[in-house]
Amino acid sequence: MLLSMTGYGVAQRETEHYTVVVEIKSLNSKGLDLSLRMPRSLAGSELELRNLVGRHLVRGKVNVSIDLNRPAAVRSRASLHRETLTAAYHELLSIAQELGAPTDNILELALRLPGVVQSPNEASAADDEPQLTWAELQPIVQEALDRTADFRRTEGQALTTEILSYIDRIRIQLSDVDRHDPTRLENVRRRMHDGLAELAQSDQFNPSRFEQELLYYIEKLDIAEEKVRLVSHLHYFTETVHLPEYSGKKLAFISQEIGREINTIGSKANDSTIQHLVVGMKEELEKIKEQLNNIL
Known part of the structure; x- marks a missing residue:
């Protein structure tokens, strides 16, 4: 039976730490023309990804797109920096004791300091992008490749x-x-x-x-x-x-x-x-x- 070079496959995985979507599109070409779009955090896995796609798809103009994000529930939660809070609390407590000021509201004051509690809007792009190893990414890519092969x-x-x-x-x-x-x-x-x-x-x-x-x-x-x-x-x-x-x-x-x-x-x-x-x-x-x- 013949295999077409036209193919499409998508695979998605969501955990409490990350959401990743792998989409593969393939059209006809004389050789393997592979184009990748992936987050910078996955750059270390590019060689393994190219080898895996090349072994399975062989020929075609292939576009692989990988989207990686934190789940919406995680992104919506404010984050507490415990080390920053602890350092601020002890510093304020020391100053209050030196000045003879009341110490019963020190914790509340420490929580109000910048950098102790970070809202979702204040999170940087780097903090929002989770780290994903090749061992975690590989089965997701493989699932998308299998669906592309079924399409072909x-x-x-x-x-x-x-x-x-x-x-x-x-x-x-x-x-x-x-x-x-x-x-x-x-x-x-x-x-x-x-x-x-x-x-x-x-x-x-x-x-x-x-x-x-x-x-x-x-x-x-x-x-x-x-x-x-x-x-x-x-x-x-x-x-x-x-x-x-x-x-x-x-x-x-x-x-x-x-x-x-x-x-x-x-x-x-x-x-x-x-x-x-x-x-x-x-x-x-x-x-x-x-x-x-x-x-x-």
């Missing part, structure tokens, strides 16, 4: 059915060529017979040279070998479609050979009916080539 398989199944339908249409048109070929050959014989009768009456007629020319043109008009090779290429194409490994490039090479045989049949046939059938086969082959651009 689904698209590949549809492409397989579509491409094989084009191959079947070429087979049908080739069968029509085969059925019409005896009529074509009979027409060729009749034209040659009429030409022979006229040529034999000429004073400059050379039987030996004529025989050589006749054999040459008969060979050029014969399309039997091209028909056999085309049938073989179509069979090989169908077999390759069902191979377990990635076969997009191999199918592209086979389609070139199919096109070569179709063109040769058209150039040698010298028959309007077969020319029309050849045009139809070329049209189906172009559809195949267009779809193969998205095959892995």
Whole structure:
């Protein structure tokens, strides 16, 4: 079964410490064109991330987006800096004792000092971005990759059915060529017979040279070998479609050979009916080539 390079997958994980969303989009490309968008805090995991994506997706224009935040409930809570509070409390207590001032409201005064209690709006961007290790991120990325692969398989199944339908249409048109070929050959014989009768009456007629020319043109008009090779290429194409490994490039090479045989049949046939059938086969082959651009 064929695999499409078009794919999409998303995975999300939320804990009490972080919320992370991994989104993967893939389109067709000659090689692997990987683009990453990720927080700075995950920069240390970029190499592992690239290797993991490259092993699974192989080819395609791939965009990986990672969003990492603290959960909304955590972001909405004010934070208390215990060390700052303790230091401020003891400092105020010491000053109050030196001055002989009341000490019963020292804790309340310490809590009001800047930096002791930080509201959500005062939190810096660095504090709002949690730290996430590769060991925590890897299974989330893997889940998004698995969903992307499922998407590619689904698209590949549809492409397989579509491409094989084009191959079947070429087979049908080739069968029509085969059925019409005896009529074509009979027409060729009749034209040659009429030409022979006229040529034999000429004073400059050379039987030996004529025989050589006749054999040459008969060979050029014969399309039997091209028909056999085309049938073989179509069979090989169908077999390759069902191979377990990635076969997009191999199918592209086979389609070139199919096109070569179709063109040769058209150039040698010298028959309007077969020319029309050849045009139809070329049209189906172009559809195949267009779809193969998205095959892995």
